[in-house]
Amino acid sequence: MTRTALPxxxxxxxxxxxxxxxxxxxxxxxxxxxxxxARQCAAAFLEALPAEKQEGGGHLIGITxxxxxxxxSLTAALIQVWRRRGLKVAILAVDPSSPISGGALLGDRLRxxxxxxxxxxxxxxxxxxxxxxxxxxxVWPMSLAMLAAFDVVLVETVGVGQKEIxxxxxxxxxxxxAQPASGDSIQFLKAGIMEIPHVIVVNKEDIGMAARxxxxxxxxxxxRRTDADGWQAPALSASxxxxxxxxxxxxxxDSHRQWLLExxxxxxxxxxxxxxxxxxxxxxxxGRYGINRLGGEAVLFAELTDAPRRSPIAAYDDLRIxxxxxx
Amino acid sequence: MTxxxxxxxxxxxxxxxxxxxxxxxxxLYRTNLSKGQTGLSxxxxxxxxTGYDSDHPLARxxxxxxxxxxxxxxxxxxxxxxxxxxxxxxxxxxNATAAWLLALYVAVAERQGATPAQLQxxxxxxxxxxxxxxxxxIFPPQPSVRLITDIIAYTVKHIPKWNPTxxxxxxxxxxxxxxxxxxxxxxxxxxxxxxxxxxxxQIGAEGFEQVVGRISFFVNAGIRFIEETCxxxxxxxxxxxxxxxxxxxxSEEMRRFRYGVxxxxxxLTEAQPENxxxxxxxxxxxxxxxxxxxxxxxxxxxxxxxxxxxxxWDQQWALRMQQVLSFETDLLEYGDIFDGSxxxxxxxxxxxxxxxxxxxxxxxQGGMVQAIESGYVKRQxxxxxxxxxxxxxxxxxxxxxxxxxxxxxVSPLTGGVxxxxxxxxxxxxxxxxxxxxxxxxxxxxTEVKAAxxxxxxxxxxxxxxxxxxxxxxxxxxxxxxxxxxxxDIFGEYRAxxxxxxxxxxxxxxxxxxxxxxxxxxxxAELGRPxxxxxxxxxLDGHSNGAEQIAVKGRDVGFEIVYEGIRLTPEQIAKAALxxxxxxxxxxxLSGSHVEMVEDVFNQLDQVxxxxxxxxxxxxxxxxxAALLKERxxxxxxxxxxxxxxxxxxxxxxxxxxxxxxxxxxAI
Numbered sequence: 001m002t003r004t005a006l007p008x009x010x011x012x013x014x015x016x017x018x019x020x021x022x023x024x025x026x027x028x029x030x031x032x033x034x035x036x037x038a039r040q041c042a043a044a045f046l047e048a049l050p051a052e053k054q055e056g057g058g059h060l061i062g063i064t065x066x067x068x069x070x071x072x073s074l075t076a077a078l079i080q081v082w083r084r085r086g087l088k089v090a091i092l093a094v095d096p097s098s099p100i101s102g103g104a105l106l107g108d109r110l111r112x113x114x115x116x117x118x119x120x121x122x123x124x125x126x127x128x129x130x131x132x133x134x135x136x137x138x139v140w141p142m143s144l145a146m147l148a149a150f151d152v153v154l155v156e157t158v159g160v161g162q163k164e165i166x167x168x169x170x171x172x173x174x175x176x177x178a179q180p181a182s183g184d185s186i187q188f189l190k191a192g193i194m195e196i197p198h199v200i201v202v203n204k205e206d207i208g209m210a211a212r213x214x215x216x217x218x219x220x221x222x223x224r225r226t227d228a229d230g231w232q233a234p235a236l237s238a239s240x241x242x243x244x245x246x247x248x249x250x251x252x253x254d255s256h257r258q259w260l261l262e263x264x265x266x267x268x269x270x271x272x273x274x275x276x277x278x279x280x281x282x283x284x285x286x287g288r289y290g291i292n293r294l295g296g297e298a299v300l301f302a303e304l305t306d307a308p309r310r311s312p313i314a315a316y317d318d319l320r321i322x323x324x325x326x327x
Numbered sequence: 328m329t330x331x332x333x334x335x336x337x338x339x340x341x342x343x344x345x346x347x348x349x350x351x352x353x354x355l356y357r358t359n360l361s362k363g364q365t366g367l368s369x370x371x372x373x374x375x376x377t378g379y380d381s382d383h384p385l386a387r388x389x390x391x392x393x394x395x396x397x398x399x400x401x402x403x404x405x406x407x408x409x410x411x412x413x414x415x416x417x418x419x420x421x422n423a424t425a426a427w428l429l430a431l432y433v434a435v436a437e438r439q440g441a442t443p444a445q446l447q448x449x450x451x452x453x454x455x456x457x458x459x460x461x462x463x464x465i466f467p468p469q470p471s472v473r474l475i476t477d478i479i480a481y482t483v484k485h486i487p488k489w490n491p492t493x494x495x496x497x498x499x500x501x502x503x504x505x506x507x508x509x510x511x512x513x514x515x516x517x518x519x520x521x522x523x524x525x526x527x528x529q530i531g532a533e534g535f536e537q538v539v540g541r542i543s544f545f546v547n548a549g550i551r552f553i554e555e556t557c558x559x560x561x562x563x564x565x566x567x568x569x570x571x572x573x574x575x576x577x578s579e580e581m582r583r584f585r586y587g588v589x590x591x592x593x594x595l596t597e598a599q600p601e602n603x604x605x606x607x608x609x610x611x612x613x614x615x616x617x618x619x620x621x622x623x624x625x626x627x628x629x630x631x632x633x634x635x636x637x638x639x640w641d642q643q644w645a646l647r648m649q650q651v652l653s654f655e656t657d658l659l660e661y662g663d664i665f666d667g668s669x670x671x672x673x674x675x676x677x678x679x680x681x682x683x684x685x686x687x688x689x690x691x692q693g694g695m696v697q698a699i700e701s702g703y704v705k706r707q708x709x710x711x712x713x714x715x716x717x718x719x720x721x722x723x724x725x726x727x728x729x730x731x732x733x734x735x736x737v738s739p740l741t742g743g744v745x746x747x748x749x750x751x752x753x754x755x756x757x758x759x760x761x762x763x764x765x766x767x768x769x770x771x772x773t774e775v776k777a778a779x780x781x782x783x784x785x786x787x788x789x790x791x792x793x794x795x796x797x798x799x800x801x802x803x804x805x806x807x808x809x810x811x812x813x814x815d816i817f818g819e820y821r822a823x824x825x826x827x828x829x830x831x832x833x834x835x836x837x838x839x840x841x842x843x844x845x846x847x848x849x850x851a852e853l854g855r856p857x858x859x860x861x862x863x864x865x866l867d868g869h870s871n872g873a874e875q876i877a878v879k880g881r882d883v884g885f886e887i888v889y890e891g892i893r894l895t896p897e898q899i900a901k902a903a904l905x906x907x908x909x910x911x912x913x914x915x916l917s918g919s920h921v922e923m924v925e926d927v928f929n930q931l932d933q934v935x936x937x938x939x940x941x942x943x944x945x946x947x948x949x950x951x952a953a954l955l956k957e958r959x960x961x962x963x964x965x966x967x968x969x970x971x972x973x974x975x976x977x978x979x980x981x982x983x984x985x986x987x988x989x990x991x992x993a994i
Binding site for chain 2: 021022025026028029032033034035038102103104105106107109110111116117119122123124125127
């Protein structure tokens with residue numbers, strides 16, 4: 001079974017860091033592989049990735065918003081801007097699966113077609129496979145693999161209401177794309193249902209009045225509110241169709257990264273992302289019971305953010321063993 | 328002595344044709360005219376239709392395949408050599424590049440000494456339906472509507488006998504539309520176009536009736552010929568009302584529903600292809616029996632279209648069918664034979680009502696352009712086509728020779744491999760490129776540059792594109808240069824695929840459920856869910872097959888990556904790598920499958936995916952199928968493979984075989 005033989009983890013990690021596209025593709029396949037042997041191999045692969053990229057390198061961005069807001073076309077436009085700035089870009093595009101068949105149509109490549117044949121752009125689609133609140137469980141480990149080879153890694157998710165913001169907990173910077181003339185997102189923000197993203201952009205400014213109105217409402221709603229770290233989210237408008245406002249959007253995303261770096265929070269943010277992933281994953285598998293077995297959420301977060309770097313898979317397996325009753 | 332019977336004048340008889348080169352097509356046209364054909368219908372090759380020169384990388388394998396390559400004025404002159412354009416009636420199936428091909432036609436006519444006012448004919452020029460079917464669009468919808476508008480405004484003023492746009496319900500039916508959908512979407516397209524002409528301000532209110540009067544339609548006729556007759560009568564009624572109420576056309580003449588027909592190709596079978604002859608004849612009845620709703624021009628497909636390119640003899644047979652109907656039968660001696668029939672009236676009424684309701688839904692969304700951009704219309708068509716395919720698969724929709732009465736004697740018409748079709752000479756592409764290079768070498772570069780600069784300025788300013796294009800034609804601009812200039816200004820577009828439709832009842836059926844469980848099981852054995860990449864390499868935009876496989880694949884549990892039409896082999900290999908797919912399914916209907924497969928394999932090799940299983944579907948002659956398998960294609964599917972579930976099991980087993988797993992039993 002040569003075709004399904006598992007790769008040698010250290011060699012694969014080396015090749016991914018050396019930006020070998022085939023190796024990255026194989027690594028993503030490996031991180032998607034649920035067989036126990038593959039999982040071990042994946043854990044070893046992630047351990048073998050160079051630490052500096054994982055802790056302080058690149059920029060991991062989440063982009064989310066309601067269906068039809070134009071996330072993919074904005075992403076396509078952002079890719080162009082980043083490529084002009086000499087940055088290499090990887091995308092993880094999460095599409096919903098069919099609840100009936102478990103099959104999925106992965107359509108984001110189509111909507112991002114702007115990337116054409118550029119070898120410095122890498123797009124992997126993922127079906128959310130009905131789990132993890134719209135964000136596929138593989139997203140975090142795959143993001144780490146992509147960060148080893150690309151300057152910007154962007155995770156695109158679709159969702160409605162509060163779930164769409166799950167992505168914000170597992171990225172450095174979250175961008176929320178608001179649909180002009182739809183008050184939903186504003187209501188969610190006001191009611192505190194939705195966490196505040198780091199950047200809010202109203203797409204389709206080309207349609208005029210409605211977009212301007214939504215932008216001004218968003219600005220009013222945000223006021224001078226900041227997130228838990230003290231960052232004040234800017235609200236912008238852009239048009240993927242006209243290509244306007246995209247440079248400013250890229251700047252706004254980068255200024256959040258700079259802000260994290262200047263305050264020495266960048267590495268902590270990455271550790272927090274992993275902790276969020278671990279806790280969410282545990283909750284999916286064991287519910288509140290599992291979290292309580294580990295001392296409750298607050299204790300667990302404190303433990304995880306202080307712990308030395310582990311690969312998410314190895315860290316998860318350790319926690320899992322602590323929850324499961326021992327014979 | 329009995330007085331001579333008064334007969335109606337027959338419709339224009341055409342054959343959709345063109346291949347290899349302008350010279351070869353010209354010979355074919357002159358032969359056809361000598362056989363009693365009364366008009367020309369030009370088929371262009373895909374590079375010409377999508378605005379590429381013959382030497383563009385995307386044109387490889389496509390030059391001269393599905394039509395004639397026209398790269399510049401010398402090709403156009405050769406195409407109509409010894410055919411006086413002042414007297415001919417020429418229909419050109421051209422859309423995104425219609426303004427350019429019309430400009431070349433006008434320029435050649437001028438060189439022949441004819442005036443624009445003498446010219447008669449049709450440019451298809453319905454780019455909106457290209458987003459839904461056929462797929463030879465280039466630009467986004469807004470600039471496309473502008474190009475259509477410019478051609479209409481120009482011809483109404485300068486080429487008054489020209490039909491500037493043929494709004495097509497034809498291709499909607501090919502994409503799966505029901506008669507109601509055909510009516511609704513074609514008329515909604517007409518509204519979008521006429522509104523755009525009116526709003527452009529190029530034609531004043533007093534001249535607008537002329538514009539309405541120049542709009543013509545291109546319609547399909549399927550095998551249900553009674554319903555098709557009713558559909559045509561419904562079209563006439565609805566158009567009359569629309570022209571009068573929405574656009575204030577007073578004269579009856581200007582409100583007349585004028586249409587040409589190509590009868591249905593979708594229903595023609597590869598199995599027992601001789602049966603297509605009676606299908607074609609019956610379909611012709613649907614657009615000729617009712618005098619009130621009779622076609623102005625008819626072209627018939629050849630009986631062996633589902634096998635490959637028809638030969639001149641096959642096309643002659645199609646022409647003779649029309650001649651027998653119009654000259655031998657008594658059809659043209661009577662008035663309308665359906666007037667007063669309550670059965671017909673009731674059917675027409677129900678079609679009109681259904682179409683009006685669907686048109687209202689389109690208008691609610693802001694009109695046809697918006698309903699196309701949102702993917703709504705395409706999803707409706709994919710849904711209808713999926714239902715049709717499932718009905719054939721189940722046997723509820725009977726197709727003789729395909730899903731019933733399959734036993735057959737050996738056909739003397741198709742005895743031996745590939746004996747019943749024509750093959751384009753592989754040298755045609757190289758020779759066309761040589762002619763193009765020679766043409767480029769002898770033209771005046773300064774003039775070309777100036778003409779293109781003028782075109783750029785015109786496109787930017789919003790002025791009518793036609794005069795600048797005619798100037799380009801005379802200056803020696805090429806098809807690729809004209810198109811690239813506009814690509815740079817208007818941008819390019821990718822239309823919604825429409826495959827994001829809900830799963831239908833068949834996906835809950837026992838067989839689909841059983842396949843799904845095997846797909847899931849194999850996914851578990853291989854560690855992750857199975858992924859397929861459906862790829863359409865090349866310029867061909869016929870996407871029905873790719874769409875159906877994508878939807879079916881999802882419904883049996885595969886994860887499907889489908890990026891729509893017109894991908895380069897390089898993009899396909901890139902996507903296969905990045906997406907980690909287990910198998911690639913290619914779909915090619917333009918006849919360029921051998922070149923495409925070769926290029927895809929080369930690209931897969933380059934990215935490190937040599938050996939990944941690849942299957943192909945399309946109109947692929949038997950000898951080519953054998954050749955493709957020799958080169959490493961894992962399976963070849965053609966239109967006679969209607970068992971979609973069976974194809975899925977086949978694909979599953981190919982993946983299993985590649986991973987050295989035993990096949991699953993037949994499901």
